Amino acid sequence: MNIPSNLKFTESNEWINLEGKTGTIGITDYAQDQLSDIVFAEVIVNAGDVLKKGDSIATIESVKAAADVYTPLSGKVISTNEELGRAPEVINTDPYGAAWIIKIEVSSPGETGSLMDSTAYEKFVQEQK
Amino acid sequence: MFIPHTDADRAAMLRTVGIERLDDLFKNIPANNRFPTLNLPPALTEMEVCRELQDISLANESVNDLVCFLGAGVYNHYIPAAVDAIIRRGEFLTAYTPYQPELSQGTLQAIFEYQSNVAALTGMEVCNASHYDGATAVAEAVNMAYANFRGKRSKIILSPAVHPQYRQTVRTYAEGSPVVLVGDDTQGDLTVDPNRLIPLIDGDTALVVVQYPDFFGRIYDYTKLIDAAHAMGALVAVSVNPIALGLLKAPGTMNADIVTGEGQPLGIPLSYGGPYLGLFATRKEYVRKMAGRLTGETIDNRGQRAYVLTLTAREQHIRREKATSNICTNQGLMALASTVHMSLLGKNGLRQVAELCFHKAHYAAQAIANLPGYSIWSSTPFFNEFVIQTPTLVSEINDLLLDHDILGGYDLSLEYPELSRHMLMAVTEMNTREEIDQLVEVLSEVSNG
Numbered sequence: 001m002n003i004p005s006n007l008k009f010t011e012s013n014e015w016i017n018l019e020g021k022t023g024t025i026g027i028t029d030y031a032q033d034q035l036s037d038i039v040f041a042e043v044i045v046n047a048g049d050v051l052k053k054g055d056s057i058a059t060i061e062s063v064k065a066a067a068d069v070y071t072p073l074s075g076k077v078i079s080t081n082e083e084l085g086r087a088p089e090v091i092n093t094d095p096y097g098a099a100w101i102i103k104i105e106v107s108s109p110g111e112t113g114s115l116m117d118s119t120a121y122e123k124f125v126q127e128q129k
Numbered sequence: 130m131f132i133p134h135t136d137a138d139r140a141a142m143l144r145t146v147g148i149e150r151l152d153d154l155f156k157n158i159p160a161n162n163r164f165p166t167l168n169l170p171p172a173l174t175e176m177e178v179c180r181e182l183q184d185i186s187l188a189n190e191s192v193n194d195l196v197c198f199l200g201a202g203v204y205n206h207y208i209p210a211a212v213d214a215i216i217r218r219g220e221f222l223t224a225y226t227p228y229q230p231e232l233s234q235g236t237l238q239a240i241f242e243y244q245s246n247v248a249a250l251t252g253m254e255v256c257n258a259s260h261y262d263g264a265t266a267v268a269e270a271v272n273m274a275y276a277n278f279r280g281k282r283s284k285i286i287l288s289p290a291v292h293p294q295y296r297q298t299v300r301t302y303a304e305g306s307p308v309v310l311v312g313d314d315t316q317g318d319l320t321v322d323p324n325r326l327i328p329l330i331d332g333d334t335a336l337v338v339v340q341y342p343d344f345f346g347r348i349y350d351y352t353k354l355i356d357a358a359h360a361m362g363a364l365v366a367v368s369v370n371p372i373a374l375g376l377l378k379a380p381g382t383m384n385a386d387i388v389t390g391e392g393q394p395l396g397i398p399l400s401y402g403g404p405y406l407g408l409f410a411t412r413k414e415y416v417r418k419m420a421g422r423l424t425g426e427t428i429d430n431r432g433q434r435a436y437v438l439t440l441t442a443r444e445q446h447i448r449r450e451k452a453t454s455n456i457c458t459n460q461g462l463m464a465l466a467s468t469v470h471m472s473l474l475g476k477n478g479l480r481q482v483a484e485l486c487f488h489k490a491h492y493a494a495q496a497i498a499n500l501p502g503y504s505i506w507s508s509t510p511f512f513n514e515f516v517i518q519t520p521t522l523v524s525e526i527n528d529l530l531l532d533h534d535i536l537g538g539y540d541l542s543l544e545y546p547e548l549s550r551h552m553l554m555a556v557t558e559m560n561t562r563e564e565i566d567q568l569v570e571v572l573s574e575v576s577n578g
Binding site for chain 2: 040042044061
């Protein structure tokens with residue numbers, strides 16, 4: 001199970017990579033493993049949309065389930081990953097890289113305290129099993 | 130698995146809606162109407178009931194007793210005996226997709242072939258396993274277009290020349306939703322072409338709905354309208370008569386996004402209004418927004434051809450609140466009937482049926498146009514249905530026709546107040562030349578006073 005130490009995590013299995021005010025968001029290796037083969041992904045927000053923490057940003061369907069993806073932090077959408085719709089399987093192969101979903105400009109950095117670091121997330125995942 | 134509500138569940142639900150007892154839900158119904166005493170005759174034996182029902186049914190007059198020139202959305206076509214023989218087989222005779230669908234490979238293969246036929250006929254890439262009828266298929270197109278833009282576009286433009294009952298159904302479905310329906314002003318000038326809808330299309334428009342041939346039987350090329358809609362990012366749905374597509378350009382070639390239709394003309398009897406068949410096809414990019422089921426062909430673990438339900442999750446199993454539609458009942462048996470019918474006809478057979486309808490309708494229109502007091506309402510090309518202007522009320526003419534065992538056309542004043550003394554006349558391959566000549570002769574009695 002790959003859990004990069006530079007990222008923050010949610011209990012709904014999203015990750016966010018904070019670089020200054022910019023946050024890149026995706027789903028974790030554990031999430032893609034649970035979903036199994038992903039066959040469809042659709043980003044349902046557009047650049048410029050203003051999001052509240054917990055808003056739905058994408059829909060992912062695998063051969064066995066469908067899941068919503070939520071934003072870990074509030075902010076304004078800077079860009080969305082257009083490639084994801086064409087090649088949803090990258091979520092399985094590269095969940096922390098090519099399979100980023102959206103980038104946001106974080107509006108309430110204070111919310112970061114509610115997220116887990118890699119150690120806490122690893123413990124969280126162990127408890128789920 | 131059936132899990133009944135517990136008393137605690139019920140109490141919580143009653144609290145949520147703000148009432149104390151279940152009976153409070155029925156308060157709006159006057160007490161004396163809640164359980165009225167029914168004034169029924171004394172009980173009869175089965176034999177007596179059969180006799181009585183048979184007597185009542187003798188009052189019915191069907192297209193087997195009458196010569197039919199009535200259409201307006203459903204049409205009297207010949208249905209080969211093989212259609213009934215095949216759909217009545219025990220393996221097929223159910224309206225439902227089996228709950229363990231892959232166990233019923235024959236049913237799935239039939240649905241797959243149905244989808245393939247309808248996709249080919251409409252010029253689209255994907256087709257679902259069907260809806261209830263032509264009207265609900267249009268309403269599902271509205272649902273799909275609205276869902277496609279995730280609620281960011283709420284305007285739906287309906288042509289006034291879409292079947293009045295389809296438009297009513299769309300209004301029923303849209304009740305309580307943010308969808309705004311515009312364009313179907315039936316008081317206006319109905320003779321102008323559909324491009325007059327173009328100025329209504331804007332950035333808030335999700336869908337434009339037109340019919341092909343339209344409710345008045347007219348054939349329009351919608352390419353320009355569709356291009357205009359696409360320029361504004363909107364989708365276009367075209368509701369079709371599938372028999373007409375045996376002859377006419379497929380809506381797919383006009384770049385339509387959704388094609389719906391009433392499948393009744395494809396081997397389904399009139400049956401006093403149903404069950405019918407809702408056709409629904411679209412382009413591949415919208416397949417995950419499409420309601421209903423989709424059967425796919427694949428290879429099983431022994432390398433054999435196999436059929437599976439590939440897309441069903443959205444309505445039934447998960448994410449129900451996010452589904453385009455929660456109605457996933459289809460018309461499996463009617464879809465099978467249409468598949469058998471299309472297979473028996475083949476591409477050339479369907480074209481022959483369409484040509485017969487076209488030529489007989491034009492023969493009838495020409496003959497009626499020559500009668501004093503009658504005229505053809507529109508000069509636009511038509512398929513098998515056309516509007517005639519009549520010298521007196523349509524209801525009076527229809528009474529006279531019925532005296533001669535002829536079921537006359539549809540009285541348009543029922544739906545379009547401006548079109549009093551306008552009759553919508555349908556002709557199919559079932560109408561012989563003698564029948565058409567007889568129709569014209571009876572009509573001439575009226576024109577001669």
